[in-house]
Amino acid sequence: MSRTPDARVRDTQTKQIQENITNVEKHFGELCQLFAAYVRKTARLRDKADLLVKEVRLYADTETPNLKIGLKNFADQLAKVQDYRQAEVERLEVKVIEPLKAYGNIVKTKREDLKLTQSARNREAKQMQQLERMRQRNPSDRQIISQAESELQRATMDATRTTRQLEETIDDFEMQKICDIKKIFGEYVTVEMAFHAKALEIYTTAYQHIQNVDEEGDLEVFRNSLHPPDYQSRLEIVRANSKLSLNRTGTSMSKSGTLQSGTSSRQRKRDEAEDDEEEEDEDDDDLEEVTDDEH
């Protein structure tokens, strides 16, 4: 009868270990699925940003030189951020999702260890019942009772031994679990930090590319594209022949004339080349190189 409280303690212990294993199984499974969903959404965000990069490049091809270069450089930086987002996705899969997934098998082996212990304990309980029966049926047969007692003692020692083994296994499992949580969550944070740090660095460059766009230079190019070189002078001849011209349109004329005079022939040629590109609407590698040289 002295063993019964211990058996009860061990049953509580077993129940506790079982709950512990089930708890880890449940929460590691949930965490795994939620991290996987987080990673999938990150990949979808990268996809959308990739489309944005593509569109910024398409738009850049239709724009005046400075804005075009600025937008192309901006798109390059935005694309770089997506490359790092892709790296983030891949690293989270390897360093967070895979280790969490691995707990499915780890938990399975712990359950088997628990089962071994439980059957040893069942044998002990059965042996205990048998001893009780012997004592009731043959209270004076010392030999039979002594034999049953020593069999119970063996079963108890066996149950105690596997319990100890289980305790050690569960001890290791618990230690491993805490260390793995620290490692996995630490990896998650490290991967995220690496991405955010890179993004911060790249966006700083992207910001400069956009802010450096010289709108005045582009506006000049734009004006020249609307006023072909010989248009202004011929218009003057028409105006000279007209009696009404000077009074009505003198002001806007001189304004536009002044802006016109600031244009060099180099800029005009560049502008014409620009127009050809717009019509072809192609991603010209040679032009990209010129772009790089200029900035």
Next chain:
Amino acid sequence: MSRTPDARVRDTQTKQIQENITNVEKHFGELCQLFAAYVRKTARLRDKADLLVKEVRLYADTETPNLKIGLKNFADQLAKVQDYRQAEVERLEVKVIEPLKAYGNIVKTKREDLKLTQSARNREAKQMQQLERMRQRNPSDRQIISQAESELQRATMDATRTTRQLEETIDDFEMQKICDIKKIFGEYVTVEMAFHAKALEIYTTAYQHIQNVDEEGDLEVFRNSLHPPDYQSRLEIVRANSKLSLNRTGTSMSKSGTLQSGTSSRQRKRDEAEDDEEEEDEDDDDLEEVTDDEH
């Protein structure tokens, strides 16, 4: 006849302005939609991370004290990142998507300006045809021809005036467009940078919370929860009665016994309180305060 090349120049110009407006309409529309998609995916990512925060908190409630505190603090930081992601979403909507959307109306007014100019030009062309007709039908009627000439001159001046106005409007539009692109893309980068900088800062704290988890302390708590205080001593009595005990399980006994001895009664009490909480599985505010005091 001297005006025809100018008219042709202006037709080219009009076509160019039209193409320019259509181009802005197309690309600003595309950019608007793609930025909106990017923002939507960012919001979905925030949603998934929110679920992750919730699950980490649920899991924390089932864990030993140090890991519980570490996980709760980690979840708080992860939640903070999502708050900043929400701010990112809202700011991108206001500072990027809305201004791009506004170009729908801006483009519409530019199209109307273009229409006004085109009708003035159509009137001029009609007047020119009429003059030609007069010259062919009544080549010697100086008065009729002179009248048609002055009407054409008026139409020409009117066309020239509205053309000038259009040029100025388009000039402003072009300048505004480049400045807006710089502003909108600049805002995009600024909003993203603010988020990444905050995330980097918060994850640094999150990392410390996770790495500071004392696994040895938790393991002790875990062991005590498996070995109730009086279990060990009673087991010793059982063992002393058994002839087989010392030979078979001496090693694992002494190991487990040593680890056991390191446990204070304070830790045991804390552990029991822990168990109660686990059973209730509630988000205890009082415990959260204790957590904050300790870290």
